[in-house]
Amino acid sequence: MAIHPTAVxxxxxxxxxxxxxxxxxxIEKGVTIGEDTVIGAHAVVSGPTTIGKRNLVGSFAMVGGAPQDLGYKGEPTELIVGDDNQIREYASIHRGTPTGRKKTTIGNSNLLMAYTHVAHDCKIGNNVIMANVATLAGHVEVGDRASIGGLVAVHQFCRIGTFSYIGGVSGISLDVPPYVIIAGTRNRTRISGVNKVGLRRNGFDRETISNLDKAFRLIFRSPNLLMKDAIEIAKNDYPDCPEVQVLVKFFEDSKRGVVKQTIED
Known part of the structure; x- marks a missing residue:
């Protein structure tokens, strides 16, 4: 164990x-830090917090702090961080709340760049990238391999779908569907299409990308169809494409509503 003599x-x-x-x-009481994890200079880790293996916590980061919630009265909630994550300098991640999930969870192999913020009760999957100063309000869920650009602000309880890409300086107040590219301020957020480049880089074949693109056009660019009807048609037209079914289920499960406007609207 290499603990600097000035560390507490x-x-x-x-x-x-x-x-x-x-x-x-x-490093405060209630903290568990796994093997080969590095805690940088001036970082603070509060508990109850569990950090897995091979993580990097950058200088001046605040990990496992109390939730920024006026109703929080010191109840025992927790933060759970998986393996192989990079939590860079000045990032902040807060524990859950007793009225929420009671825990905040970070999966594996995520990159949270400088000054990012993950609020109470959030759930981040695996291989997620949050660029500098990206901010998640409470109870946000982020799917695997989503990319969130710099200065993005995500409203509480929103869901960010898997393999989605959110451009910088965007305001997100509704659920972001999986596999799409989206950007814009809170009142002008627009979806520009399927994230084809990101999908190709992650090994999706041509047929799958084509099916997603057709389903996207059906759902988002069919002016003569109600949204619910377009979703049902997409569900029935591509029963053997798991990715299209993920897209459809995302709409079906949404509680806040899904961003629907596109650049062509």
Whole structure:
């Protein structure tokens, strides 16, 4: 275990022998840090928080802090972080609330760049990228391999679909469907189409991308169809394409409503 002599580590914290804790870092009670994880200089990790293996927590990051919720009265909630994540400098991730999920969860192999914020009760999947100063309000869910651009603000309870791409300086107040590209301010957010480049880079074949594109056009660009009818047609037209079924189910499960406007609207 490499703990810098200026670091403050509570006697009730559990730090793996292979982990590193940098100068002036603070590890509070109720924290568990897994093997080969590095906690940078001046970072603060509060508990209850569990951090897995091979993570990097950058300088001045705040991980596992109390939720920014006026109703929170110190109840025992938690943060759970998986493996192989990069949480860069000045990022902040808060624990859950007793009235929410009671926990905030971060999956594996995510990159949270400088000054990103993950609020209470959020659920982030795997291989997610949050660029600088991207912000998630409470109870947001982010699907695997979603990319969230810099200065993006996501409203509480929104869902960000898998493989979606949100352009920088966007305001998100409704659910973002999987597989699409979206950008714009809160009142002018627009979907520009299927995230074809991202899907190709992640090994999706030509037929799957084509099916998603056709389903997208059916759902978003059929002016003579009600949205619910377009979704049902897409569901029935592509029963053997799991990705189209994921897109359809995302609409069916939405509670806040889904961003529907496109650049061509």
């Amino acid at each position: 580590v509570d006697s009730k914290a559990e730090v793996h022998s292979s982990a590193e804790v940098g100068p002036y870092a603070v």
